[in-house]
Amino acid sequence: MTDRPRLNDLKDILELLYEKLGEFEKELIINSSKLAKFELKQRIKREILPDIRKYETEYWELYPQETIVISDEEAETQLIKVEEAATSIEQIPSSTYPLELISLLQEIRDKLNEPDKAASAKLKVVLPLIPAIASYELEMETEGLMYRTWKAIKGMVRRQEV
Known part of the structure; x- marks a missing residue:
């Protein structure tokens, strides 16, 4: 049986995370400061990508084959x-x-x-x-x-x- 409410929640969470990732990537292009770019890359690596990995995996494990x-x-x-x-x-x-x-x-x-x-x-x-x-x-x-x-x-x- 599918956990439809959880799938919907995960889909919403992932949309927000991808939107956040997109904003950070735009900022990387716009920002010329090496320090700011480094900090943005570290935030992406530590804050966004692990959550995307976790939620995408859960989503596709729950998704009915x-x-x-x-x-x-x-x-x-x-x-x-x-x-x-x-x-x-x-x-x-x-x-x-x-x-x-x-x-x-x-x-x-x-x-x-x-x-x-x-x-x-x-x-x-x-x-x-x-x-x-x-x-x-x-x-x-x-x-x-x-x-x-x-x-x-x-x-x-x-x-x-x-």
């Missing part, structure tokens, strides 16, 4: 992008990112490598893991492949929301 309708063709395309993003992150020296990220990447790899599972089923099971990796990626200032993939997947799933 049966309501996610993605064709195998669409899922296959997105899974290729997830694979590329994971590979990109894995090429960064592991000493530069948190241990939790290594665990999340391994979990995604395990789920992607499950035999005899349709692409749409694989995408549904990795869905709660992707936002956490995407927010770590933002924190680490990488290429942003997982983040862009996550935005595309999230947009695709939410368009089909009832």
Whole structure:
């Protein structure tokens, strides 16, 4: 059974956090002071991204999988992008990112490598893991492949929301 009120609360919280992140990112562009930029980056890293990671993960764990309708063709395309993003992150020296990220990447790899599972089923099971990796990626200032993939997947799933 879906916890619809909690899902709605999480959606509202996430909208506010993304709006806050957007404002901080605008300020980073506008502000020329190195100290102010450093402070803004630290606030993003310490205040916003951990909350986004936590709430996105909870949201997609609660989101009813049966309501996610993605064709195998669409899922296959997105899974290729997830694979590329994971590979990109894995090429960064592991000493530069948190241990939790290594665990999340391994979990995604395990789920992607499950035999005899349709692409749409694989995408549904990795869905709660992707936002956490995407927010770590933002924190680490990488290429942003997982983040862009996550935005595309999230947009695709939410368009089909009832």
